Amino acid sequence: MEFPQASSQDPIAPLRAGPTPIDMKIIAVTNIKGGVGKTTTAVNLSYLCAAGGGATLLWDLDPQGAATCTLRGEPLERASAKKLLSGRRHLPELILSTGYPGLDLLPADFGFVADTRNGQAVEIGS
Numbered sequence: 001m002e003f004p005q006a007s008s009q010d011p012i013a014p015l016r017a018g019p020t021p022i023d024m025k026i027i028a029v030t031n032i033k034g035g036v037g038k039t040t041t042a043v044n045l046s047y048l049c050a051a052g053g054g055a056t057l058l059w060d061l062d063p064q065g066a067a068t069c070t071l072r073g074e075p076l077e078r079a080s081a082k083k084l085l086s087g088r089r090h091l092p093e094l095i096l097s098t099g100y101p102g103l104d105l106l107p108a109d110f111g112f113v114a115d116t117r118n119g120q121a122v123e124i125g126s
Helices: 039-049 066-069 081-086
Strands: 054-061 105-108 112-115 121-124
Touching: 039 054, 039 066, 039 105
Parallel strands: 054 105
Antiparallel strands: 112 121
16 A cells, blocks of 8 residues: 655645545544543454454554553654654554554554653653
């Protein structure tokens, strides 16, 4: 599968140029509170979608990377959402196979770490 390249004028064009909305569904599992089962829900839902025959990509945007670890993926510092959307990285180079048919993983980005001195999130390696 070939993906269109990002342009400086429209960095998210490659994401828009994919399958039509009829072919693709985007599901986000979010909650401001911790410990409510977001990762468990996302991993199980993605597995079930793939098992049902749909090509499925789970994008682990949690800096703790629990979904990446659950699916035995390696966290990538270069998998930054910021770099992907700015066009500095391209989607195909970041996707990992999980070993489950139809289920791929865009692993967690550990480029953000907690700065314990002031409780702020700090980007490293940009």
